[in-house]
Amino acid sequence: MNRLSDPELWEYIRGDLPYFDLTTQLLALPPQRATLKVLTRDEVVAACTEEAVRIGELLGCEAQSSFASGSVAAPGSVLLELHGDHETLHSAWRLCQILLEYACGMATRARTMLAKAHAVNPHCELLVTRKSFPFAKRFSTRALMCGGAMPHRLGLSETVLVFEQHRALYKDTAAFEAALRELKQRCVEKKLTVESESLEDAKRMLALGADVIQMDKCGPDTLQELVAYKREHHPGATILAAGGINPANVADYAASGVEGVVTSSPYQAGMADLTARWETDGSD
Incomplete structure (x- = not known):
């Protein structure tokens, strides 16, 4: 339903990540894999979870969500789960979370x-x-x-x-x-x-x-x-x-x-x- 396309998502990504993540480059941490979970503190209507998953995939993460857009997520629910090397996860983290914060906020008020x-x-x-x-x-x-x-x-x-x-x-x-x-x-x-x-x-x-x-x-x-x-x-x-x-x-x-x-x-x-x-x- 009216999903955002890969070119649109890449435009969003490039606005925040035009070249590379300078902080993680300078920290020079040893290679390691990690899991990032985005959770909701309140009951929300999930929105744009498919786009958040796709952003993770475009950046090289393994991504999944148990909540389709339009479904209701209880407090404490994991809206998005990303797996990958720590540098990739840091690149995807805020892009995905901010997208979900705005989308779920608007969807929840609309549903209310x-x-x-x-x-x-x-x-x-x-x-x-x-x-x-x-x-x-x-x-x-x-x-x-x-x-x-x-x-x-x-x-x-x-x-x-x-x-x-x-x-x-x-x-x-x-x-x-x-x-x-x-x-x-x-x-x-x-x-x-x-x-x-x-x-x-x-x-x-x-x-x-x-x-x-x-x-x-x-x-x-x-x-x-x-x-x-x-x-x-x-x-x-x-x-x-x-x-x-x-x-x-x-x-x-x-x-x-x-x-x-x-x-x-x-x-x-x-x-x-x-x-x-x-x-x-x-x-x-």
């Missing part, structure tokens, strides 16, 4: 938010915005999908989404509405999504042919009223909630009956609390 939403609305999707870390969209998307989230927009070429900033370019409301009707005619393969900030405006956009209404920074009560109106008058339409949705309030928004909550919160999850344990196998 999705569980809270499904507890009150089993048909509500957790949709992550395109506000990923710059230069890390593929990695972030992969990690969040491991946690059960789906991309809201992977990029500007994918979906039709009309914002207030688009509306502002028209001379008046009539001109915008005329343009929206024409846009609806041209969206022969795409759904027309319009962002709205009020109940009355959302109703008007539905009347003009919007397939999806994205309500920005509206309270659950307003959303509940809009969902009821949509079910009666536009049952084929979709209502999304967006703006400030996080683990503390996602259940409130999902309970309104919306089909999806749009959020950037999982990107800010921080790093999972992982640690590494070394075991020396002896000299070669």
Whole structure:
């Protein structure tokens, strides 16, 4: 599922290991084999374990993981185990652990938010915005999908989404509405999504042919009223909630009956609390 390719992993490796590990070279320790285990201190959703294994393999380690991406690892679980000479293990250690710390952190928050939403609305999707870390969209998307989230927009070429900033370019409301009707005619393969900030405006956009209404920074009560109106008058339409949705309030928004909550919160999850344990196998 959307795994990172070897060229992408090599690019990541070369950013941290452009030539060699200077510290281990200068220490000049005698050749010896060792085992490196990366463990989690908390319960986490495993994410990008396959990539961590592959990084180890690319650097010459024997690598394995008992946790497929998307599975849940209990505190104390070994997410990754690497075997090899100590110099190779030192090269792979932080590359693998940091990748897992970020990936598992994002996946765990996504799974937590999705569980809270499904507890009150089993048909509500957790949709992550395109506000990923710059230069890390593929990695972030992969990690969040491991946690059960789906991309809201992977990029500007994918979906039709009309914002207030688009509306502002028209001379008046009539001109915008005329343009929206024409846009609806041209969206022969795409759904027309319009962002709205009020109940009355959302109703008007539905009347003009919007397939999806994205309500920005509206309270659950307003959303509940809009969902009821949509079910009666536009049952084929979709209502999304967006703006400030996080683990503390996602259940409130999902309970309104919306089909999806749009959020950037999982990107800010921080790093999972992982640690590494070394075991020396002896000299070669």
